[in-house]
Amino acid sequence: MIKKTLLVLVILGSFNSCVVVKEYEKVYLNDPDMVLADKKINKFETSFQVYREAASGANGGKSGGGCGCN
């Protein structure tokens, strides 16, 4: 567990060394297909996965509750 935590911290720390991207350089990053979240069109697909599978959450959306599902 400690090793995993250290690994995550090292990875996070390494991000700080990344070059800072200016606002005017974010043309690709601002593309809707680059959004770091589930797309709206996937709403019902994600719902059926929540019903049919035990795992849910950690995708920027709902992580449980609100339905009689698992």
Added chain:
Amino acid sequence: MKKQISILVLMISFYGFSQNATNTYTKRVLENTEVDLISSFYGQDGDNAAVTGGIGTEKLTDIASTITVSIPLNANDIFTIDATISAYSSASSSNLNPFDASGASRGGDDDDEEDDNKSAKKNVAGRVNGSPWVESSGASKGDVWVNGDIGYSHSSENRNSIIGANVSFAKEFDYTSIGLGGNFTKLFNEKNTEIGLKANIYMDSWQPAYPTEIISYKEVNNNLNDGFFEGVDILDQKGSIINKTGNTVWSPFNTSLVENKSRNTYSASLSFSQILSKKAQISIFLDIVQQNGWLANPMQRVYFGDRANYYIGNASSISNYTSSKNTDVFQLADDIERLPDTRFKIPVGARLNQYINENIAIRTYYRYYTDDWGMKSHTASIELPIKFSLGKFTLYPNYRFYNQTASDYFAPFESHLSSSDYYTSDYDLSKFNSHQYGLGFKYTDIFAKLKVFKFGLKSFDLRYSYYDRSDGLQASIVSAGIKFVMD
């Protein structure tokens, strides 16, 4: 005194100066009102229905629609309203009362579950039958789920922090949910780094519905010659009619039903996003979820391997009970599923999106999940947006892999022991893996030239996915979405 007044005037003048100095143009968080409409059709089939104890048809169809309206209240604030309606028809849910399809209870069905239970006594002895493989006609065969969500978000002037809150309500025939949530996002490092915090509480409650034979048994005070059971033959494993006043008769293992009808969920989420380059960004999510209350589904039957089996229906079909050839005999349940009243879940996920060139990007996602019911799972997905005609059209081939270990409380049909504290035969809690293949299509018009009243069409989405689970469950879903922007 003069000095004090001078200092005050000086300070006020500084304030006024600073106001003018920061009076620069700030882009509105949302320029115009946006409306998103999404509809979907979902269908599935399989052989492991949880309502009938882990065997039986899982045929289900669902039609759902949602509308989301996002309204900019001013340059910094957005108000969002979301309404969803979902109507399903489920063969396995219909078998909450599997005896509906039998002769006498068919005619004049008013879709009232209570009357359906009582109507069985009108049947001629031996004519009452049902099967886990045949859809019944009772009230529970379909339902409508409605959901409403209202949200508000405020962005700071420099757009480096966002705070939001939402309330939600959901209702279906046996379940009600009220949710409250709050979130806070902080951007820094020239908006290259983002940290988000989110908390939600769902205060849910069951209006429990039970398998017909179990609730009827309780209603008639264990008298198998009264109510639902009056005039109905009960058969043993050999197909012989039992003496209902004898010593060896069918009875539910546990006649205490749902004692605590509440189910509360508390979740906290932490997210971290980082721009890696002009063409790549990553995010990491950690959720912590605690659930308390009645976490089992009272509709779902369990059959124990160490208790005698009893049936209603055609004696000659008992030998084929677990086969889909069985259309006219139903095994009486030993109990409803029982699960612990707490559950602690930890999912950890990450997204990595990379722009390859003008036409292709890669969207990837991975999640590891663990909980204190003994379940662990891995989810991995990849999507490849391919743009045509300068981004006007996009294709989205995608693939998703999922696997999970079984819950400590899962066992198949007739495999549980009655000495266990907790038991379920719900295959959604079993060990399996699944593959999902999909293709999406999107039309985008950044100028929203096509008008419908005051709204311009910004984009149109169409998506199809096929889901194949290792236990035989197969599903398909088609979703269509339209986004409008108000002029």
